[in-house]
Amino acid sequence: MTAQTNDLHVADDVLVRMVDDETFAHELTYAHSHVETCSVCTERLSTVARRTNSLRALLQVADPGMPLMQPPSPSSAGIPLALRAPRRRYAVPVWLKAAAVVLVIAGAAVMASPLRARVLGWISEAFGPPTPAPTVVPGEPASAGRASVEFVPVGDVLTIEVMDAEAGGELRIGVNDDRTVVARTLNATSAVELLVLPAGLRIANTAGRATYDVSVPAQITRIRVQIGQEAPFELEAGLLPRVILLGAQPEASTGNGGNARVRTVAVL
Amino acid sequence: MTDVTTLFNEHHASLWRFLTRLTGDADLAADAAQMAFVRYVEKPPAPDNIRAWLFRVGRNAAIEAARTDSRRARLLDAGAGRAPQADALPAADEEYAAADRVRRVHAALARLSTRDRTVLLMREEGFAHREIAEAVDTTTGSIGTIVARALDKLAVELRLDEELPT
Numbered sequence: 001m002t003a004q005t006n007d008l009h010v011a012d013d014v015l016v017r018m019v020d021d022e023t024f025a026h027e028l029t030y031a032h033s034h035v036e037t038c039s040v041c042t043e044r045l046s047t048v049a050r051r052t053n054s055l056r057a058l059l060q061v062a063d064p065g066m067p068l069m070q071p072p073s074p075s076s077a078g079i080p081l082a083l084r085a086p087r088r089r090y091a092v093p094v095w096l097k098a099a100a101v102v103l104v105i106a107g108a109a110v111m112a113s114p115l116r117a118r119v120l121g122w123i124s125e126a127f128g129p130p131t132p133a134p135t136v137v138p139g140e141p142a143s144a145g146r147a148s149v150e151f152v153p154v155g156d157v158l159t160i161e162v163m164d165a166e167a168g169g170e171l172r173i174g175v176n177d178d179r180t181v182v183a184r185t186l187n188a189t190s191a192v193e194l195l196v197l198p199a200g201l202r203i204a205n206t207a208g209r210a211t212y213d214v215s216v217p218a219q220i221t222r223i224r225v226q227i228g229q230e231a232p233f234e235l236e237a238g239l240l241p242r243v244i245l246l247g248a249q250p251e252a253s254t255g256n257g258g259n260a261r262v263r264t265v266a267v268l
Numbered sequence: 269m270t271d272v273t274t275l276f277n278e279h280h281a282s283l284w285r286f287l288t289r290l291t292g293d294a295d296l297a298a299d300a301a302q303m304a305f306v307r308y309v310e311k312p313p314a315p316d317n318i319r320a321w322l323f324r325v326g327r328n329a330a331i332e333a334a335r336t337d338s339r340r341a342r343l344l345d346a347g348a349g350r351a352p353q354a355d356a357l358p359a360a361d362e363e364y365a366a367a368d369r370v371r372r373v374h375a376a377l378a379r380l381s382t383r384d385r386t387v388l389l390m391r392e393e394g395f396a397h398r399e400i401a402e403a404v405d406t407t408t409g410s411i412g413t414i415v416a417r418a419l420d421k422l423a424v425e426l427r428l429d430e431e432l433p434t
Contacts, residue, residue: 013412022397024409047429051419054428056392061366062373064294066284071276072306150281155366180281 010034010041015048060179060219066151068196148184149194149201156221159200160214165228166246168209173223174241176215186211200224209247216240227261235262270318272309279319280305282393286323287330289389292374296337300330320399327386327403376425384418387411 010018014031017023023031035041158181162171176182183201185192193204203212216223216237225244226232235242243263280301287297304326313321377385383404390400397411406414423429 012416013409016412016415017397020391020397022412048416048419051423051428054430055388055419055422055426058369058373058426058428059289059392062370063285063288066281067294067298069276069280069284069298069302071273071280072302072309073272148277150277152281152285179285 009038009044012044012048015041015045018045019049019052060152061155063152063154065154065196065198066180068149068151068194147192147194148182149196150180150182151196151201152179153181153200153217153220154198156219157199157224158216158220158222159197159224159226159232161197161200161202162212162225162227162246163202163204165230166205166209168247170211171203171225171227171244171246172211172213172241173225173235173244174213174215175220175237176217179217179219181214181216181220183212183214186213233262270315272305275308275318275322276305279322283322283326286389286393287326289377289392290327290385291330291334292378293334293337296330296333300326300333303329317399320395320403323390323393323395324403331382372426376422379425380418380421384414387414388418391415 010031014023014027017027018031018035035045160171160173181201183194183203185194185203187210192210193202195202195204201214218237221237223235223237223240224232225235227244227246245261245263283304284294284297284301287300288294291297291300304322307325308318308322377388380388383406386404387400390403391397391411395403398408400411401408419428
């Protein structure tokens, strides 16, 4: 297949546009009607589509696991705080200057008087101590009870490790239409880290009742789950979505691959 | 101005993936992707098509970093052979096959021109032909030709016309 234009057949660039659904208006009718009746162009169109899909699959396999990253904050962006636009000078009215002087004198008088304690108490009640800015550390939730991570998996088997068995909570596993694994923590009451490993995801939790929501792309065919020190078990991606109960080991078997923790999710 | 965290959550994974495939270097890609968001914080662009802007800035940062690394590597190569090097441990067959596949993909992509590689990889990230054309400074109509020729080259090197394993 070459990129030379052939008057009898559809050119290669048009075939690419057909695969990408980017056909120009003026070529739309001709291209589609010709391909429908020409076996050569049908085969060439199929070739472009097949090569596109093959390349996509190879790229996904070759992609490494994404490192855990945080967005930059304005302070880390190195914005020079000392850089200011030139000040404009405005003429200050005399009455305003006089009023400022009166205020300063009055303020000094108040601070030296028995009223001081009352004034300070009122200010403290009205404004309170300054709230320290939250510190975001990679892996910790930016706000209470939430954390999320997204990464491109390697291969077709994903491992999910939940470090500690919890008092309750759930691990929900579903499928998405994207190419990445998306993991989120919901309603955590203590610190949780979501760590991306070469083989998958580690949920570094402490005892609590958090719920974890993990969605996997179509390339994943099996999910290997390990909870605390228990033996790992596997789920077939074709059986998703599933909910895995965390916390104390249930006694009754549900028939879901022999693991009592796994529950079927009702399909809406 | 869109909140940088929202933008990050929406576009970082895709941008990093694109830059990793473009350069073959995941660490360099992570730095370049971060640089794009830092530039956004420092000087946000016009609100139309911020995603394309992020990709353009990230790509420029990655290409520049790759050039710097290449110059540094040439300097390091000049000193090679002075220090004794340990033999590499033999890898398991399966690991070797997987690593070899990754190498072949990166090597095949590296043999394309930067422009052709950018076009192919932005196409993989779902950009419209018009956006890709703007990014590489060419016409929308030529994108189809660039993709077709690049696929022709990769079809041979990566055996794209063989059936995908089931």
